[in-house]
């Protein structure tokens with residue numbers, strides 16, 4: 001299944017946030033959406049999902065304008081993991097995950113034992129079976145994030161859209177979740193994921209889209225697209241991109257801030273203002 005954005009413009013009321021966004025996502029691909037706070041990542045995601053009216057252009061799902069798909073049809077193929085989610089009722093975790101099955105269940109039917117099994121498998125896959133009977137409103141932000149990912153997996157979507165899926169996860173869970181995302185792409189899911197870390201995009205995405213000043217600054221493979229110069233344009237900081245070889249002899253790229261962390265500076269050799277600046281930014 002393919003998701004295509006054709007010259008999409010989006011924003012709020014009269015206010016334009018993004019324009020001329022054209023992009024294609026195919027099964028088997030992970031696309032990383034990178035950009036500074038407020039550049040429009042969530043706005044784009046909400047516009048794709050029809051949660052925000054578009055201001056121009058088209059969103060095409062398998063070649064058909066998404067406006068011509070019913071919400072039930074969309075829910076059967078597109079999974080969405082929002083940045084934050086506060087449910088109005090204190091549901092049990094398993095019930096939250098079962099909500100992912102809604103589009104597959106007849107309107108007045110209860111979840112079948114097959115649905116419960118799929119929901120339990122999703123919990124198991126993310127190693128959070130221990131949360132099964134906990135109350136969703138009484139677990140941590142990171143745990144909720146994992147539950148939302150389980151809910152999206154239980155939905156068995158063809159396209160998965162994730163808004164900063166690792167934002168409240170600890171270091172280990174970030175790696176586990178992103179590795180899992182990559183595995184899902186291996187099962188032919190098309191995945192669009194906004195993220196704040198270029199290194200995550202290097203490690204887990206096939207393509208990267210850089211958003212800046214309301215447009216796509218560049219898109220392409222992570223290696224070709226994420227450069228120190230473009231990160232400076234995006235985030236306003238100097239970084240060095242360094243290649244390292246891991247123990248499996250695979251080349252990995254890491255981004256190291258430069259200009260802010262300068263242990264080589266001899267504090268005795270610089271002015272008081274420079275010293276204060278260096279110490280403040282150490």
Ligand SMILES: Nc1ncnc2c1ncn2[C@@H]1O[C@H](COP(=O)(O)OP(=O)(O)OP(=O)(O)O)[C@@H](O)[C@H]1O
Nearest residue numbers: 012015017035036037038039040041042043044083
């Ligand atoms: N409901 C809204 N009404 C009007 N403007 C909004 C609304 N929500 C967001 N904006 C504005 O739209 C712009 C893009 O916001 P958006 O949330 O898409 O950014 P983002 O890239 O997802 O940011 P972050 O990385 O901080 O999550 C920002 O200038 C923001 O202030």
